[in-house]
Amino acid sequence: MTEDIRGLTAALAADPASLVFLRLGEALRRRGQLDAAQKVALAGLNRYPHLPDAHDLYARVLADRRDFASAFDEWDMALRLDPNHLGSLKGIGFLYFQAGDAEHAREHLRAAAAIVPDDEGILSALALVEGGRLSPAQSEPEVSAAVSTVPPTPSAAPVFSFASADEGVDEQGPFAGVENALNMLLLVDGSGLRLGGEFRSIDGADISEEISACGAGAAREAARAARILGLGEWKSVSVETGEWNFSLVQPTPDTCLIAARPADLPVGQVGFLAERAAKAARQWLELVR
Amino acid sequence: MSVDYVAVVDALTRVRGVHGAMVVAGQDGVVVAESLMEGVKGRALAALAGSLAKRVEGITRAAAGQAPHFIHLEGEDGALLVAAGAGDLLLVILAGREVPIGLARLETLRAAERLA
Numbered sequence: 453m454t455e456d457i458r459g460l461t462a463a464l465a466a467d468p469a470s471l472v473f474l475r476l477g478e479a480l481r482r483r484g485q486l487d488a489a490q491k492v493a494l495a496g497l498n499r500y501p502h503l504p505d506a507h508d509l510y511a512r513v514l515a516d517r518r519d520f521a522s523a524f525d526e527w528d529m530a531l532r533l534d535p536n537h538l539g540s541l542k543g544i545g546f547l548y549f550q551a552g553d554a555e556h557a558r559e560h561l562r563a564a565a566a567i568v569p570d571d572e573g574i575l576s577a578l579a580l581v582e583g584g585r586l587s588p589a590q591s592e593p594e595v596s597a598a599v600s601t602v603p604p605t606p607s608a609a610p611v612f613s614f615a616s617a618d619e620g621v622d623e624q625g626p627f628a629g630v631e632n633a634l635n636m637l638l639l640v641d642g643s644g645l646r647l648g649g650e651f652r653s654i655d656g657a658d659i660s661e662e663i664s665a666c667g668a669g670a671a672r673e674a675a676r677a678a679r680i681l682g683l684g685e686w687k688s689v690s691v692e693t694g695e696w697n698f699s700l701v702q703p704t705p706d707t708c709l710i711a712a713r714p715a716d717l718p719v720g721q722v723g724f725l726a727e728r729a730a731k732a733a734r735q736w737l738e739l740v741r
Numbered sequence: 742m743s744v745d746y747v748a749v750v751d752a753l754t755r756v757r758g759v760h761g762a763m764v765v766a767g768q769d770g771v772v773v774a775e776s777l778m779e780g781v782k783g784r785a786l787a788a789l790a791g792s793l794a795k796r797v798e799g800i801t802r803a804a805a806g807q808a809p810h811f812i813h814l815e816g817e818d819g820a821l822l823v824a825a826g827a828g829d830l831l832l833v834i835l836a837g838r839e840v841p842i843g844l845a846r847l848e849t850l851r852a853a854e855r856l857a
Contacts, residue, residue: 524841531843544844563847636804651804659803666799673796674814677789681835683816690815691797693807698800712804719813 457483464492469499477509481516489513502724504530508539520547533720538567542574549581557581625649626736630729636712637725639703639733644668647707648733663710670700671708688726690719699726703733746774749832749852754778756848758840760819764856767791767829781835790823790833811850813842824849826856 460476473496480489493510500506511526524547530540545560561578568574626639626648638649644665651663670689678686691698697719698712711726746764753762754776761777765787775783794812801809814821822834822845832853836845 528841528843531847535843535846540843559851560847653803654805662803663800666796666803670793670796670800673789673793677793677814677821678816680785680789681816681821682818683814683821684818685816687815687817688813689793689797690813691801691809692811693801693805693809695807696801696805698797698804698809700800710800 471496471500471503471505473499474505474509477513481509481513484516486513486516490517502533502721504534504537504540504718504720507533508537508543511540511543515543515547520550523547533724534718535720536567536718538564541567542577545577545581549577554581626733627729628732628736630725630732637729638663638667638710639729640664640667640708640710642668642672642706642708648736651710651712667700667708667710671702674700688723690723692719697722699723701726701730703730704737707733707737709733744856746856747776749855750774750776753832753834753848753852756836756840756845758837759834759845760837761786761835762852763787763790763833764826765791765831765833767794767831773830777835786821786833786835790821790831793821794823794825794831810853811846813846815842820845822846822849824853826853830856832856 457476457479460472460479463472464470464476473492477489477492477496480492490510490513493506493513496503497506497510507526507530511523511530514523514526524544527540527543527547530537531544541560541564545557545564548560549557558578558581561574561581565571565574565578627637630637635650635652638651638660639647641647644667646660646664649660650658651660653659674686674689678684687701689700691700692715695715696712697715697717698710699719699722701709701723703709709726709730711722711729713722713725750762750764753759761775761781761783763775763777763783763786764773765771766773770788770791772783772787777783793814794809797809797812801807808825810825812823819835819837820840820842822836824832826832832849834845834849
């Protein structure tokens, strides 16, 4: 499929915040216009630093430039934001293969195949790797082609953002301006006292006080572990249960913020939500203290 | 088929930036297997990881009725990863700042599956 680069460029110019940069960058990359593709990818990353597809696009460009170390870092970052990011699993699989590490290549391609079992590109790459018939140098173009058959999908729009002031958010609370802040976002002090926010269980019960106490305890434990293990000051605790993702951060040294969302929001993005909420909470704490 | 715990932790320490890996019995912090760089205090690592997992479980049980299967404590100078294995076994990883965290997470979860 050939993308209309002129049309995509016009669309991006008309709406610079659009995710069309993903399609434009990929189209440029496929045509071998790597300088232009890199420029588009970096501009997109600048605007959407927490969008896994943006890191994936930039990694593809870097891989085409044979800057494999940087490509690995970008795909690794995308996986950090979305542990099941298909393009990144495939990309890292390709890099391992290219480096002659068939075992790790196979593991990543299998992880990708588990997400999309009928993707012919992944299956053929996996067959090449598992076959072990060809040396990396001989078969790199085949594996590279197989793993790059799926372009970034511009569907992963940011799921949260700062709301405008007239969207009905309580501007007096600690999470003023943070969209979707009405539930499962809690600010507590070091002794477990709830300072703001609310937490309801999946059956609707208000469990804010219980979570406050547990959150303060977990924050103390995180601080203790980080100090004793030489990890420096703790920045965050990310928690996955399979169906839910949680993030704990500390807006100030004596407070803790707990955020939770269903697992369809990748854990890295729950962390991003928590960081945004922590920023708002810091401003609120400065005002009220 | 019995699990070769030593092989599991040895494999994890081959990930760049990983300073140590352990299999720990979560309830009492007993070390089942370990592969640690010199200077890493195994008993402290086991106890602190178990304690953090217990605290975090209080949150997830109350909110979602589920136990955590993966925990990532990020510090300024490194990370502590804890994954749930079979029963009350925990797989514990201590890593430096240079660890590729997405890869370490994948490898840790894969290894935790082997513990099951």
